[in-house]
Amino acid sequence: MRSELAKVLHRAGGRPLLEHVVRACQPLKPAQILVVVGHQAGQVGAVAQALGTQTVLQAPQRGTGHAMQVARRAIRKSSKFALVLAGDAALLRTETLAALLDTHRRGEAAATILSAEIPDPSGYGRIVRDHEGRVEAIVEDSAASPEQRAIREINSSVYCFTLEKLWPCLSSLRADNKHHERYLTDAIGVLRQRNERVLAHVVADANEVLGCNTRAELADIDRILRGRKAKELMDSGVTMYLPETVTIDPEVTVGPDTVIEPGAQILGKSRIGARCRIGANCVLMDVRVEDDAEIASHTSIESSRIAKGARLGPFARLRPGNDVREGAHVGSFVEMKKTTLHERAKAPHLSYLGDATIGSETNVGAGTITCNYDGAAKYETKVGKRVFIGSDSALVAPVRIGDGAYIAAGSIVTENVPADALAIARGRQVNKPGWAAARRRSLGGAKKRRTARRSKSSSPKTKEARARSKRRR
Numbered sequence: 001m002r003s004e005l006a007k008v009l010h011r012a013g014g015r016p017l018l019e020h021v022v023r024a025c026q027p028l029k030p031a032q033i034l035v036v037v038g039h040q041a042g043q044v045g046a047v048a049q050a051l052g053t054q055t056v057l058q059a060p061q062r063g064t065g066h067a068m069q070v071a072r073r074a075i076r077k078s079s080k081f082a083l084v085l086a087g088d089a090a091l092l093r094t095e096t097l098a099a100l101l102d103t104h105r106r107g108e109a110a111a112t113i114l115s116a117e118i119p120d121p122s123g124y125g126r127i128v129r130d131h132e133g134r135v136e137a138i139v140e141d142s143a144a145s146p147e148q149r150a151i152r153e154i155n156s157s158v159y160c161f162t163l164e165k166l167w168p169c170l171s172s173l174r175a176d177n178k179h180h181e182r183y184l185t186d187a188i189g190v191l192r193q194r195n196e197r198v199l200a201h202v203v204a205d206a207n208e209v210l211g212c213n214t215r216a217e218l219a220d221i222d223r224i225l226r227g228r229k230a231k232e233l234m235d236s237g238v239t240m241y242l243p244e245t246v247t248i249d250p251e252v253t254v255g256p257d258t259v260i261e262p263g264a265q266i267l268g269k270s271r272i273g274a275r276c277r278i279g280a281n282c283v284l285m286d287v288r289v290e291d292d293a294e295i296a297s298h299t300s301i302e303s304s305r306i307a308k309g310a311r312l313g314p315f316a317r318l319r320p321g322n323d324v325r326e327g328a329h330v331g332s333f334v335e336m337k338k339t340t341l342h343e344r345a346k347a348p349h350l351s352y353l354g355d356a357t358i359g360s361e362t363n364v365g366a367g368t369i370t371c372n373y374d375g376a377a378k379y380e381t382k383v384g385k386r387v388f389i390g391s392d393s394a395l396v397a398p399v400r401i402g403d404g405a406y407i408a409a410g411s412i413v414t415e416n417v418p419a420d421a422l423a424i425a426r427g428r429q430v431n432k433p434g435w436a437a438a439r440r441r442s443l444g445g446a447k448k449r450r451t452a453r454r455s456k457s458s459s460p461k462t463k464e465a466r467a468r469s470k471r472r473r
Contacts (some may be wrong), residue, residue: 001215006040008087009047012218013225014249014267018044020090020225022051025083027094028101034074035087036067044087063181064157065173072167081105082166084159084184088212090221092158096203100160103201110165110196111188113138114158116206124154125185127200135198138185153202155185156209165196225250233260255291279313290326304336325360342385355397356381365391365409372397384419 001007008018015023018035025033035048038061045055058070068084075082081104083097096114104112113135115127123141126148130136138155139148169190173182191198203209212218229250230243237256240246247265254260255274264278268286272278276289279297289295289306296313303320306312312330321338324330328341331348339353347353347364355372357380358364368389370381379397383389387401390409401407402419411425 001213001218006044007212008044009040010212010218012090012212012222013229014251015090016047017088017090017212017221018047019051021085021087021092022048022053024092024094024097025085026051028083028097030083031076031079032074034071036071038067062175063179064184065170065182065187068166068184068187069170069173069182072170075163079163082161082163084161086157086211089156089158089209090212091208091210091224093208096208097158100158100201103199104160104162107199108197109160109199110162110191111135112160112199112201113188114156114160114203114209115153115200116156116203116209117152118154118206119152121149121152121154126151127153127155129153129200135188135200136192138188153200154209156203157185157211158209159184165191169194261297273308282313353381355379356383356395358383359385359387359403361385362387362389364389365393367392368395369393370395370397 001010003010009016013020022033022035033053034056035044035053036056036058037044037048038058041055041057048055054074056071056074058067061067081101083101085092100112100114113127125138125140126144127135128137128139128148128151141149166187169187172190173186175182177183188198207224210217210221212221226247227244229248230240230246233248233254234240234243238254239257239259242262245262246260247267249267251268252266252270252272254266254272255276257274258272258276258278260266260278261280263281265283266272266278267284270284270287270289272289273291273293275292277294278284279295279299281298282295283300284295285302287301287304287306290308292309293306294311295301295306296311299313299316301312301318304318304322304324306324307326307328309327310324310329312318312324313332315332316330317335318330319335319337322336323340325341325343325345327344329346329348330336330341331346333350334347335352337354339356339358341347341358342360344360345358345362345364347358347368348366350366351364352369353364354370355378356370362383362385368391371394372378372381381395381397381399383401384403384405386404387407389407390411392410393407394412395401396412396414399413400416401413402417402421404420405417406422407413407417408422408424408426411423413423413425417423
């Protein structure tokens, strides 16, 4: 991965790789889930433990077989079977793991391998079967014969073991390889030497066994997980145009008949209602959007509530803590922070509303700002119902505007405004008749005088006089 971050902590599909693996196991209701940690054990363990798992420290790290030996100390003695998964196998489905476990139990196997058939198996260990279809060996690509290299069934490094059969084999593992590690794949060979039954369960979708060793593979896993989420939503009645361009996190919910346009990102734990429209290139993080709301293109919203029938954007920005009530309108290039916009209130364009409460049916004119910060503390602006705020007004908090009041355009309001009053807070306009014409005449005369001086100074006679003066000096 060429990264300082442990591989299993890299994110795909909105979660760390490890979290996807743990969540695939949880619906099986296992007696326990153990995560063997080593590199960056503290950070990996924090993710694992937040999901209710138990961590086991492998130090030093001497291979997958050694990891199983370390895990043995924490596995309950009453356990009969163990599923063993790689921490980066983020595409595994619960249904696949259940099928693997079922094949293992019904086949009364000592070990069952999750395998896959892929068009190009280069670099993977091949599953070699005997005439009865049981696994005879796992042959690494570098050691395979030409006939074995032609096999397209590969080992996924996901296993189900019968523990009473596995434990005696672990003590037989040797670190006689170039990495000096004990490999769990060698336990399969030991089981076969003991004439134990080893089976393979072929996964229906080979993508599920993809690991993650490069940034390109991380991108592939993210694309597949996002595609699964998009399909899940479309199957539930959501319309998506160009779903391959849409980014939706796994915990997002979207109601039926909602339309999501290209390039939209709906992230975190966002909840989108029915019959909404999410415009192109919107970014929504931890947002609650109720039914029939419309979010126009290029709008960014974080940790806010958008009520039924509200309209936002295009190009609006809502920072955390906003409450846009039913039927309200937030227009182009409006920024909001910790502001409640009550029913049918509107701020159509080019405004900043911070730490404010805007009453129902109030109109906020273009260029209006709430001056909520004095360099040391934040203050609140409260605007009543049916207020008209003229364009280019500044409301210097803390300030209150009463119901039905008018604020004249261009006003800087520093004092409370009573209900139904008109507030004018600007310099008095003075008109001076003829002033502009007189100024133009004055400027024109001055320009003519400058031109005349330049013309006189460039004449030949003047040049000769300047030369004589210079010689005298």
